[in-house]
Amino acid sequence: MQFSVRWLQRYADLDMPVQQLLNGLTMAGMAVEGVIDVGLVSGKIVTGEILDIQPHSAAKKLHVCTVRASADSAVPPLHIVCGAPGMKVGDRVPLALPGAVLPGGRVIERCEIRGEWSEGMLCSGAEVGWNKDGSCLLTLDAAYPIGEGVDALVDVGVTPNRPDCLSLLGIARDIGAYFRRAVHPPKFRCIETMDRTDDFAKIAVEDKEGCPRYTARVVRNVRVGPSPVWLARAVEAAGIRSINNIVDVTNFVLIELGHPLHAFDLDKIAAHTVIVRRAREGEKLVTLDGIERTLTPEDVLITDPTRPIALAGIMGGENSEISDSTINVLLESAYFDPVRIRKTRRRLDIQTDASFRFERGTDRENIHVALNRAAQLVREVAGGEITRGVLDVVGTRSKPQPITLRIQRTNDILGADLEGSHIADILVAIKCEITHSDHHQLVVVPPSHRVDLLREIDLIEEIGRLYGYEKIPASIPYLPARATAENPLQETADRIGEILAAEGLSEVVTYSFTDRESLQRAYQSAEDAVELVNPLSRQQSVLRTSLMVSFLDTIAYNQKHGNADLAIFEVAKSYRCVGSKDTPYQEHLYAMAALAGCTPAHWSEPPRPWDFFDIKGIVERVLRRLGAAPEFIERPRRPDFHPGRTACFTRAQRDLCVFGQVNPEVTAAWEIRGDVFLAEFDLEALAPYVSPRVGFRPLGQYPAVTRDLALVVDRGIPAGELELTLRTAAGDLLEGLLLFDVYEGEKIPAGKRSLAWSLTLRAPDRTLTEGEINTLIERILASVSARHGAELRTL
Amino acid sequence: MASLIEEIRTLGTQALADIRAAASLEQIEQLRVAVLGRKSRLTQLMRELAALSEDERRKAGMILNEVKDTVADELKKRRAELESAERAREIAGQTVDITLPGRTRLFGRRHPLVQVRRQIEEIFISMGFSIALGPEIENDFHNFAALNFPDEHPARDMQDTFYLPGGWLLRTHTSPVQIRAMLATPPPLAVIAPGRVYRADADVTHSPQFHQVEGLLVDRRVTLGDLKGVLEAFAHRMFGAQYQTRFRPSFFPFTEPSAEMDIGCVICSGVGCRVCKGTGWLEILGAGMVHPAVFENVGYDSEKWTGFAFGMGVERIAMLKYGINDIRLFFENDKRFLEQF
């Protein structure tokens, strides 16, 4: 909500320095979110009065103005060069003095313009940020004192629970209570003629639920025209465009008192009769913004006997709009049901100053005041006569209910030690009525504008807020110590992240979103992808079913930005529809690691492209450090991976980790150069096996013996099978087994390869004898020979 | 006898001179064999001592052993000298260019958001909170209704929600985890809920996906003062004790009284800059006393138990901590960005 500080000061005694006022607003709960300083804070933009205008000697379009810039008439006026059209002697306008910084950042200096010195600059509304009009100077009314900083337009954040602060009077009331300063509601008299209002207009409310109260007045024989300067500036200061004197009055009353009003051209209302009812299904109304709206029975509609004329509480209709030829005006001031207004404005996707207030809740007791204020102002700025009496249809009445406030409870929640009398003072400052008080409690009736005060805790908040959070002493509580259940999944996620970072991979955080096409291009399941009802873009229209698409995006992005070599990981979820009624969606936690490009370059050894065994090494070490030993290694059927360079570690028929090269068809679709190697750890499959405990095995006291065996086998025999046979045959004495060479070539027969193993043997209770070792080696050789046809390679 | 002793002494003197003159380890070895070896004159003389009388044999033997020991010591000393000289020559030839870069290995890092999240977690864990987790896909009850967001209430506009078919939604905050924790556990309770959340909003400071850490303490007689104490301690540990904190009244449907906590601007130290919009303060989190309606919704007795809740955006904290000006950098994962943390 934007407002002018000078206007605010008319409604409460707020003569403290502006910075103190702004700080007070923030500390009272209306955070200052922006300030357009038109000189009130800096003092560098002042109200000046044009005393004389002379043509510039050297430039036809320029003038040299003599401008009074001080309240003290003894201070000599300033010479200002100005090219604005339409200025007159006697105008009050903003004068930016040397050193002033305009809202756009422009700095004003004393300068020479074609031979004439200018001591500053006269400003348009656009230049000082007051309105959008850059075509002429911003004229100010006599309320702006000559020589003083013009004003400051302040934007405060009003929280949804405080619709009472969406007006000048409302803010004045609250900040007045905060600073304990007197508040002054506007004083005015609504002067009526002898003609009775009900001779000129009739009201009927059919939708009493949507419109619990409807009031109206008639002002006859008005002259529609531009607003006077004060009114135009006042609505603009709140960020509203000045339209004409009648509309501006309704907007001014909205800003001043917070109650939205609507003005109809009475002569455009058939039979001068207003009927408030539910809209009919499919009924249509063209609103003031020129858009045809299609309505439903949940909408509250203002109609005449022939047609809709306004969308209640949201926007008027074009057909009953105030125009230059309007003579008689019907002013509406009503209370509309917040939920109904909200439903309609959400469905139609329109937000107006009126709907914003109605859906938050307006002050039911303010309806008459606002109506009378508007009628009086219309009469003041557009002439005309206010007819006698208010048309008032009351459906349901609702009064603030008394609330019991316990003093002990208040102090218990706040951690304070406030006396009952202190609490009562605070409540009185915010216009609560205290109907009973004793040592233990107060009975409090909130004012009608405080629609947020419904129960004890609401009052306790007010006490805390106006006592001042800063005065409540900070304390450190004893936390309820309780052993918490371990969460193996979270434990696994944390640990795998640390291990992968220690492996040298950098963590990424990617979006959970993707689109169906990307999933399909990566051969990921797309049919069961979770679709967003209201995505921000097509690229982010579904939740990913696999982290792979996010990784391909990340690798492609980095390649485009010159980062070809990448070693990354992420621990995150993928999502699926599973179709069950109670839990239609499933989230699954994965860790994904990827290698793209080459090993790090160094002068001592040339870089080489990553390969299958790099990713496999990472996977093996990760599983080992997690304590989750796999049972088997298999070739999985995964279309998204390279068929010959992909493996899967399994345990208990579940995939712990699928790893290998991404299908080159997929990387090509992402225009990624080179091979990408990926490992997908299923953390939910891993979690049960992750053991934080490492079992200790006593260190052998007897010497170990190492024997190397180079075994020649058919090429097609997997090393893993040979290894399994070696381990089985060697039995408990085998302490270590290392494959240290794989050879294919001229030195052995074609179709064969040699796998050289280093066996470390040790017995826990004795030194192995030469004979014992030889017997064991022979048994091993016999076993690999029998199973795999392996022969010992002779060198 | 005298000539025998004389010869021993002469042999000894000569051997010592030869050893001192030796210039290589090979010469030392040759001398050792020649002077102390089995075929050496000294060894031979040792055998000849047998022919002497016992008295003479003891005397001559003593002298002989003394000479042998002296020679052996000298051999050892000279050998060590020569070895040391040889090593010195070797070392002299082993100089490397110490300005050549060291051998590289991949250097992995946690993502800045994860680093900051874990830092936040650790601070609260050290105070006695434990971690609670929950799903990202939620229903209206856990995300809104139980948290005292009435249907069709403008407070719902504070959070632009992504909806899924069937009335489900992507959680807009991790507060549903608090509801789940309270439904699952009787009070007292002290949990923090870190996690990924979603809001339909995208610009320089808003991402449709971001991360939060929320906290909840429920116990007998928890006060707003306790909330201030815990969060001030957090801010000081996160950003440093030199930054002031302040609590401003605010509004959240699920807390009352509600507050936002600011810290003195970490960019300009409170003087006023673009980041703090000239105020000298930066908002870092929202908090408040748990609204009695929330306790009623989860079956806690709001007369017996009070509590506070707080929540912060991990991105916001990380942006302030590292001076990052565009939230999208966190999710682009440019290697040049990731390698800075």
Ligand SMILES: [Zn+2]
């Ligand atoms: Zn700053």
